[in-house]
Amino acid sequence: xxxxxxxxxxxxxxxxxxxxxVLASTTIASNALIADEVANPKDSILRIGxxxxxxxxxxxxxxxxxxxxxxxxxEEAAEKFDEAGxxxxxxxxxxxxxxxxxxxxxxxxxxxxxxxxxxxxxxHYVLGNHCVDTLTKSEFLGxxxxxxxxxSFDRNGFHFVVLDSCxxxxxxxxxxxxxxxxxxxxxxVELDWLQEDLKANQLPVIVFAHQRLDVNNNHGVKNNSxxxxxxxxxxxxxxxxxxxxxxxxxxxxxxxxxxxxxxxVEGSGVDNNGYSVMEIEPNGTIRLNGFRKxxxxxxxxxxxxxxxx
Numbered sequence: 243x244x245x246x247x248x249x250x251x252x253x254x255x256x257x258x259x260x261x262x263x264v265l266a267s268t269t270i271a272s273n274a275l276i277a278d279e280v281a282n283p284k285d286s287i288l289r290i291g292x293x294x295x296x297x298x299x300x301x302x303x304x305x306x307x308x309x310x311x312x313x314x315x316x317e318e319a320a321e322k323f324d325e326a327g328x329x330x331x332x333x334x335x336x337x338x339x340x341x342x343x344x345x346x347x348x349x350x351x352x353x354x355x356x357x358x359x360x361x362x363x364x365x366h367y368v369l370g371n372h373c374v375d376t377l378t379k380s381e382f383l384g385x386x387x388x389x390x391x392x393x394s395f396d397r398n399g400f401h402f403v404v405l406d407s408c409x410x411x412x413x414x415x416x417x418x419x420x421x422x423x424x425x426x427x428x429x430x431v432e433l434d435w436l437q438e439d440l441k442a443n444q445l446p447v448i449v450f451a452h453q454r455l456d457v458n459n460n461h462g463v464k465n466n467s468x469x470x471x472x473x474x475x476x477x478x479x480x481x482x483x484x485x486x487x488x489x490x491x492x493x494x495x496x497x498x499x500x501x502x503x504x505x506x507v508e509g510s511g512v513d514n515n516g517y518s519v520m521e522i523e524p525n526g527t528i529r530l531n532g533f534r535k536x537x538x539x540x541x542x543x544x545x546x547x548x549x550x551x
Contacts, residue, residue, distance in 0.1 A: 291362065
């Protein structure tokens with residue numbers, strides 16, 4: 243592979259603050275991986291495909307959003323993902339765009355998911371506001387084969403958390419145009435779950451979200467300070483990957499990196515594509531390899547650099 247790699251030593255302070263307990267648990271969890279790395283260094287690296295804001299729909303373009311072209315852009319991304327040999331694949335929300343009826347939106351979802359499922363057997367879907375503009379959460383999740391909208395899982399000595407911020411301020415879930423997209427929240431029941439999940443975990447953590455946890459404007463989760471407090475108090479969270487605002491961005495808050503990825507739907511033609519492969523080594527080193535419009539990052543010393551691909 244010929245990736246435009248930038249090495250990022252992420253979360254060193256988080257590891258040190260947790261002390262020997264975290265280091266010991268991480269070492270135990272990754273002993274087999276380190277042994278494998280001696281024989282074949284590539285085998286121990288966790289590779290994750292990331293895409294966001296695909297907004298697929300079989301409808302005419304609107305402004306900078308070219309809905310039908312997502313299929314061709316995903317096809318290009320799939321080739322790079324295949325070269326990488328992904329362990330799992332994540333879409334960070336707004337997988338589809340809004341439709342006038344449930345039947346039409348189901349058709350959008352079936353079409354794009356048919357191509358998405360060809361890429362990798364282990365797939366994860368973060369709910370975005372457009373995913374449940376017409377559908378309910380259970381309808382969307384049922385179509386993509388997922389039981390829950392927020393959950394966690396472990397891979398290769400790392401803990402991954404999928405969040406769902408598609409709730410109104412009153413705690414009711416988004417569905418069938420019952421919400422304003424600017425009213426995004428993580429409800430109390432999910433905050434309680436997150437607190438317990440992080441408390442029970444001793445592995446380094448990476449979080450996947452749609453609405454942003456690092457800004458207080460319309461693209462931010464309204465109670466994001468409460469979410470960040472839980473993430474920071476755990477001492478294990480390395481980074482948050484999110485979408486929603488369609489632009490590259492990177493912030494460092496409370497020892498955690500908040501990386502916003504560029505939208506796939508923006509711009510016409512594959513030159514305006516955007517996707518990435520994240521590589522995580524057993525020692526916590528993270529490389530974000532961006533393609534087309536997606537930037538690479540060197541955390542925290544340098545500003546993001548545009549991919550030459």
